[in-house]
Amino acid sequence: MRTFLIARTKNNELLYGHSIVWELSGLDYVIDTWKKCQLGEISIYFKDLQDGAEVNAALKEGIFNLAPELDICISLDLPESETFFIEKSYDEENFNPLSGLCSFATVYFRELSADSGDLADVPRRYKEAFEKIKDDFHIDILAKPHLLGSFTVFRPTRIEEEFKGFQSDTAAGYRIRLLDYFQLYEGAKVCLTAVAGHDTHTTELTLDDDLHVIDCGFVPDRHVTTIELNGQIIYRSSFSLVKHINFTAHVVEEKQVRIGDKVIVQKRSSEDRFDV
Structure with a gap:
């Protein structure tokens, strides 16, 4: 200790x-x-x-x-x-x-x-x-x-979680591994809940160290993992996933043109959007 x-x-x-x-x-x-x-x-x-x-x-x-x-x-x-x-x-x-x-x-x-x-x-x-x-x-x-x-x-609770969403032409969902390093929680029940908009998908399994591929039809916006042992919750994680970030760039270009003793200012602006 x-x-x-x-x-x-x-x-x-x-x-x-x-x-x-x-x-x-x-x-x-x-x-x-x-x-x-x-x-x-x-x-x-x-x-x-x-x-x-x-x-x-x-x-x-x-x-x-x-x-x-x-x-x-x-x-x-x-x-x-x-x-x-x-x-x-x-x-x-x-x-x-x-x-x-x-x-x-x-x-x-x-x-x-x-x-x-x-x-x-x-x-x-x-x-x-x-x-x-x-x-x-x-x-x-x-x-x-x-x-x-x-x-x-x-x-x-000595459990660590590895999680990654995936999407291909034929499937969408996430990959998850729950590592019980010291084998302290044998027989624990795992409940996985994925949410995207109005869609919810729940999977139940027994705790092991395997990589589980969950094809739920969508990449989650939010995910909750709950693990119970002997009727008691010993692990619970909840997090949101960042799927993309949208940027808007507003560019202003300014040019000064001198005509005689006068200065004319010319401005041009443009706006671009892109996702990461």
Whole structure:
């Protein structure tokens, strides 16, 4: 579990944190000791934990102990929690550190009183540090200040999707491959829905790593992929396809003609349209 913590240096109060449950491949590297990065009054800590026991204990006890590497305890006063599913969609607004994957997320937080202004002041006070965190760690606290005072456990669905529309003289549709790299979701049911104007085409199949050619009679404007395992949605993507882009170019040509002491301006305009 890759675990990431942002805290105030002075009192070790958690500002933001997350853990990602991640199956390791041969290409992954492991950070097996706590590392620290200092940004003024903000400290950042990260490490790959072997399992969720340490995270669960920290959430239960309200303290994240970074021993033995660091003599530091991060306060986790987060009694409330909520679990939800993050889709792979351009419309998705929930923060996902792995934006290319769907993910289950359990967020731990505490309710703030109506007159609590402490966390509200944090983005302004530590603006420079948060800009650096965005550049280095791709966590944008300034754009999503609601993340402050929370710790989230992400459980991504390790499925990747390859999709491409096609059209020939005899067929039209799309090609799709769903890659279950670690074979974690054997027997999952896949539902593919393609839409173009008023036309809709649905295909159902069992998850595998094969390339599927779907001849639905049209190239989709929009496509939705939904995967269920044991009655639970574990993957859902929705996106629109750009089939062509239309450009209109308005060209104005101007020429000046001098006749004696007079200057006559001649203008000619033309308009061209073309598709990409």
